[in-house]
Amino acid sequence: MLKQILPIDASRYQNHAIHGADRCWAETNCYVDVMVELLHGLELEPIAALPFTLCIDFEGDQWTFFKFPHQDLFTLFGIEIQELNPWLSFATHVEEQVSLGRPVLVEVDSYFLPDTAGTAYQTEHVKTTIAVNAVDIENARLGYFHGQGYYELDGENCRELLQLDGIPNPRVLPPYIEYLKLRPQLIETDRRPxxxxxxxxxxxxxxxxxxxxxxxxxxxxxxxxxxxxxxxxxxxxxxxxxxxxxxxxxxxxxxxxxxxxxxxxxxxxxxxxxxxxxxxxxxxxxxxxxxxxxxxxxxxxxxxxxxxxxxxxxxxxxxxxxxxx
Structure with missing residues (x-):
């Protein structure tokens, strides 16, 4: 059975202007890109939550891998982000949280994501973050935000991504997983624009x-x-x-x-x-x-x-x- 939060059709999805054709930089980083589209899908304005970009610094061997601060998302939208403890299978946790109306942010392997064709798909194992909006474990189907848009995945790629076949290699650590608790009622008393x-x-x-x-x-x-x-x-x-x-x-x-x-x-x-x-x-x-x-x-x-x-x-x-x- 399909568990779905937002009724989104990947073939009709219109991405946010931050990922428009007129941008100087088509992509930012995997976490910011996926959050921009997830907020957009939730009919929230991600641009309002961009003040954190001013804090970027040179960290000695790299520039800050910038991410939306949890505090800012809660202040603006009543979104609470919690880390998930993966004590069961990856797929079981994703299905559970999505059924509760909570989008799931999870690190996965781009090797199994067709939307990365031309870069990593079927050529290179690269860590990236997706936001799961819909999942059907029995039929190996997945609806997710990633990069500049919203996509659907099924078949063998989905089975590999969700590790549905057999027991994962014990030497491979479980992915880092977060879930979003959407609690706008906690900020409804703040009537400011x-x-x-x-x-x-x-x-x-x-x-x-x-x-x-x-x-x-x-x-x-x-x-x-x-x-x-x-x-x-x-x-x-x-x-x-x-x-x-x-x-x-x-x-x-x-x-x-x-x-x-x-x-x-x-x-x-x-x-x-x-x-x-x-x-x-x-x-x-x-x-x-x-x-x-x-x-x-x-x-x-x-x-x-x-x-x-x-x-x-x-x-x-x-x-x-x-x-x-």
Whole structure:
């Protein structure tokens, strides 16, 4: 029997504008992308919950793998996210939680997800996060949010993904699983408009932003990495870029998106920050291509572009701190 939370048809699903064709960065990271579409499917506005993107920092060997903070989702939407203890089979837990009306976030192997065709499907074992909305264990069917949309899975791929055949290898740890408890009644007494509540979340997140310019630290590490990067393969480039350039580039495009949303809802004085973070994001995209070409041709790379991105960061943060801090 099919257990389903939202009555969604994958063939008719329209993804959120954050995953529109006009974006500079088509994807962000697996957790943010799936949450954007899950919130969208729940008829909630994910853009309102984007203030956390301002907190991204250079962490020494990578930029922050940014994720929606649980506190922000609860403040804005009454969504409570809890970790699930997988003491039974993976599939049993998914079916149980979905039957209770709780979407399930679970780490799975992209090797069995046809929506990753051209990247990982049937070619590479890559961890990713999906949000399960519908499941039919008996007939091996699954409806799930992933990446930029909503998809349906059946047959052998579904059986492999849910580990329905036999006992899993005891050396393979169970996946990390979370479930969403949708409790809007807990915030119904707060009658403020969503943009006003979002500004409250923005003020809270501004206090968590880096105290110094992270691009200064990133440039020092990047220049130290260049010698070995130039001798590496294109596969290493993709891994390095995902942990650094792509991570902050996509993140600051979301900052721009959030600030434009605030402007549409009456916030003023944000134009300088909108332009600064937008320029930072597009510069990161261009710099990523420059790095790829430099590695392919074994040629020197001008790193002064990182200074420019740092200047954009300073300008944008100064505008927001003066207005909201």
């Amino acid at each position: 969503l943009p006003q509540k979002s500004v409250e979340v923005l003020r809270r997140n501004l206090a968590l932003t880096p105290s110094d310019n992270p691009f200064t630290r990133f440039k020092e590490r990047f220049e130290a990495d260049l010698d070995w990067l130039m001798a590496e393969s294109i596969e290493t480039f993709h891994k390095y870029s995902f942990a650094t350039l792509r991570q902050y580039g996509a993140c600051f495009e979301l900052v721009e998106t959030y600030l434009r949303w605030l402007e549409r809802h009456g916030e003023t004085g944000l134009n300088g920050a909108v332009e600064a973070f937008g320029s930072l994001s597009t510069t990161a995209k261009a710099f990523q291509f420059q790095l790829a070409r430099a590695m392919a041709r074994k040629r020197a790379l001008d790193t002064s572009t990182i200074n420019t991105m740092g200047e954009h960061w300073e300008q944008g943060m100064q505008t927001l701190r003066q207005k909201y801090a």
